[in-house]
Amino acid sequence: MKKLSVIALVGVGLLAASCNKEKSAENAATSTEQKVAESKGEVLAVDTAASVVNWKAFHKGGMAPRWGTLMVKSGDLNIENGNVAAGNFVIDMNSLKVDPASVTEKDKKPADLEAHLKNPDFFDTTKNPTSEFKITNVADLKQAPADAIAGANKTVSGNLTLSGKTMNVTFPAKVDVTETSASIQAKFTVNRADWGIKFGTSEADPAEWMISKDIEIAVDVKAKKIILLDIKSLKLPFLRWLFLYILVFCPEIFRVVYNFNKKIEADQTFLDSLFYYCLRIRLDFYLVNR
Missing domain, CATH: 2.40.128.110 (Lipid/polyisoprenoid-binding, YceI-like)
Structure with missing residues (x-):
């Protein structure tokens, strides 16, 4: 009985010591x-x-x-x-x-x-x-x-x-x-x-x-940061306006592309930020190219 008590005490001591590890x-x-x-x-x-x-x-x-x-x-x-x-x-x-x-x-x-x-x-x-x-x-x-x-x-x-x-x-x-x-x-x-x-x-x-x-x-x-395509890299005016139209008015296209490339669910914050920057780019483009 005494031997069992000693073993039990040693076991408890080892358990307590190992808790810190x-x-x-x-x-x-x-x-x-x-x-x-x-x-x-x-x-x-x-x-x-x-x-x-x-x-x-x-x-x-x-x-x-x-x-x-x-x-x-x-x-x-x-x-x-x-x-x-x-x-x-x-x-x-x-x-x-x-x-x-x-x-x-x-x-x-x-x-x-x-x-x-x-x-x-x-x-x-x-x-x-x-x-x-x-x-x-x-x-x-x-x-x-x-x-x-x-x-x-x-x-x-x-x-x-x-x-x-x-x-x-x-x-x-x-x-x-x-x-x-x-x-x-x-x-x-x-x-x-x-x-x-x-x-x-x-x-x-x-x-x-x-x-x-x-x-x-x-x-x-x-x-x-979200880095978007430089719209001025599109040389033809028609392509620029087409790109802007899709970017601003067809965000679902970007959701599909984003999902396809990343194979994950599109992040709503990404889409919200994208839409905001699209509007800003569209305004800048209008002021520069009018």
Whole structure:
């Protein structure tokens, strides 16, 4: 009996020690929902094809980790004086994927885990098909924590909505801005319980107890300017006007072309921005060529 007690104590000690090894990113500071940063400056549309959110979750003690990806559905970043001043992006929760490499048990399949994470036990994607992040503040980072993403130069705060609940999170990030693009990269950990996400009826439920509350999130969001065709490159006046007519009055053609080229659903922000620039180009063309 005494020997069993010693073994049990050693086991508990090892489990407690290993709990600190289950994550590689520091917990994001969490608070209640804050006022969203004012949208000002130049707006860059998020490149949904180049952006991704990686996730990683664990069982207690870091055992049997699972990881995968989520796709970014839409968004934009506001650039003012060479810095990201505001922005947001929407995550498609139904795009949740589990990396097969993270499922090593012979009796488990990635597709089954994906279905479980999407059902009401966790994210309930039928009820909450999207999650969203809205920037509330971006500040210079004087000294990056040891576990921050490489090159972290800013502290980003934003309202993160998961499963219909919104909390403000703050984390170190690498923010890059050029003349034609901007990007935000970050890696941080959140406690799913802060958003009311739990598996099991209570804390005492073995199913809930065996799953860590920590979710590691790695964000890689890229945005870029929309560069349109230089209309003056069309030499014949007839072709110029035909191009303008299609551009302004037949946006559905561009939706089809965009879908065909990208093989993804056309982003409404892209189309809205395209229409705006079409009108501006049409006016400039009229003033120059009248």
